Amino acid sequence: xxxxxxxxxxxxxxxxxxxxxxxxxxxxxxxxxxxxxxxxxxxxxxxxxxxxxxxxxxxxxxxxxxxxxxxxxxxxxxxxxxxxxxxxxxxxxxxxxxxxxxxxxxxxxxxxxxxxxxxxxxxx
Amino acid sequence: xxxxxxxxxxxxxxxxxxxxxxxxxxxxxxxxxxxxxxxxxxxxxxxxxxxxxxxxxxxxxxxxxxxxxxxxxxxxxxxxxxxxxxxxxxxxxxxxxxxxxxxxxxxxxxxxxxxxxxxxxxxx
DNA sequence: TTTAGATATGCGGTTATCCGAATATGAAAA
DNA sequence: TTTTCATATTCGGATAACCGCATATCTAAA
Numbered sequence: 363x364x365x366x367x368x369x370x371x372x373x374x375x376x377x378x379x380x381x382x383x384x385x386x387x388x389x390x391x392x393x394x395x396x397x398x399x400x401x402x403x404x405x406x407x408x409x410x411x412x413x414x415x416x417x418x419x420x421x422x423x424x425x426x427x428x429x430x431x432x433x434x435x436x437x438x439x440x441x442x443x444x445x446x447x448x449x450x451x452x453x454x455x456x457x458x459x460x461x462x463x464x465x466x467x468x469x470x471x472x473x474x475x476x477x478x479x480x481x482x483x484x485x486x
Numbered sequence: 487x488x489x490x491x492x493x494x495x496x497x498x499x500x501x502x503x504x505x506x507x508x509x510x511x512x513x514x515x516x517x518x519x520x521x522x523x524x525x526x527x528x529x530x531x532x533x534x535x536x537x538x539x540x541x542x543x544x545x546x547x548x549x550x551x552x553x554x555x556x557x558x559x560x561x562x563x564x565x566x567x568x569x570x571x572x573x574x575x576x577x578x579x580x581x582x583x584x585x586x587x588x589x590x591x592x593x594x595x596x597x598x599x600x601x602x603x604x605x606x607x608x609x610x
Numbered sequence: 611t612t613t614a615g616a617t618a619t620g621c622g623g624t625t626a627t628c629c630g631a632a633t634a635t636g637a638a639a640a
Numbered sequence: 641t642t643t644t645c646a647t648a649t650t651c652g653g654a655t656a657a658c659c660g661c662a663t664a665t666c667t668a669a670a
Contacts, residue, residue: 384521390593391519397508438596461588464581469514472562571667
């Protein structure tokens, strides 16, 4: 065994934390794992918008948009500011968009790879 | 109306595609939205590993690991190579890890923000 | 061909996610 | 205060995600 007692203790104390952190990590990722929320986040990347603007942009029922926004809000990925009777939503962190862009690029590459594979095997 | 007929046609043809692309985008994001798969991907970031190595690293039932690996494989996020009776899994795209790191950084910032907020309001 | 080790899958049950429809809340205007 | 517009929430049902357990498949060695 190569771990000191101190290190073992530290690890055993960190393990549950590490697990919890991974759950939080996954919780944030879940927030970007839905087509509607992806669309919402890209809408907000341009500038803050209020709910009706988002409803019009996405052409989805207001309740649906509102529920998805709530989920993003609960995770602190967007924040809100009231102006008159409108509630404006703002993207809290640009890196969320960066992560989405990365995954989108990965997706494009996978699609292209599959397409050229289909060409070769004659599946087109 | 400012769109030419050609542009309108292009858009109407692209719309369903755009929706489909967003679904694929979300499908890839779903793959990183689970604590177990996050752990798997970080394990594979170091170097390719076979299933038993992953089972030992994560201390989870082999069936569980295998099923999560299947999901990543079906989405082309990892690929496999057989060596004797072992199947080695390799991370297909480093950007998947980059995206995970971004989301992890966002998560840390959110946690810290909440912690310092708790200090101020005396919730610690 | 039989055995053993490594990996994958099928089945059943539990929990989580998502949505539509209706309704509640909250601010502003009448 | 009543009405109106914007936004949030609740309820119920459908679907999907996840897991444990058992078992199937595949490879290599005996």
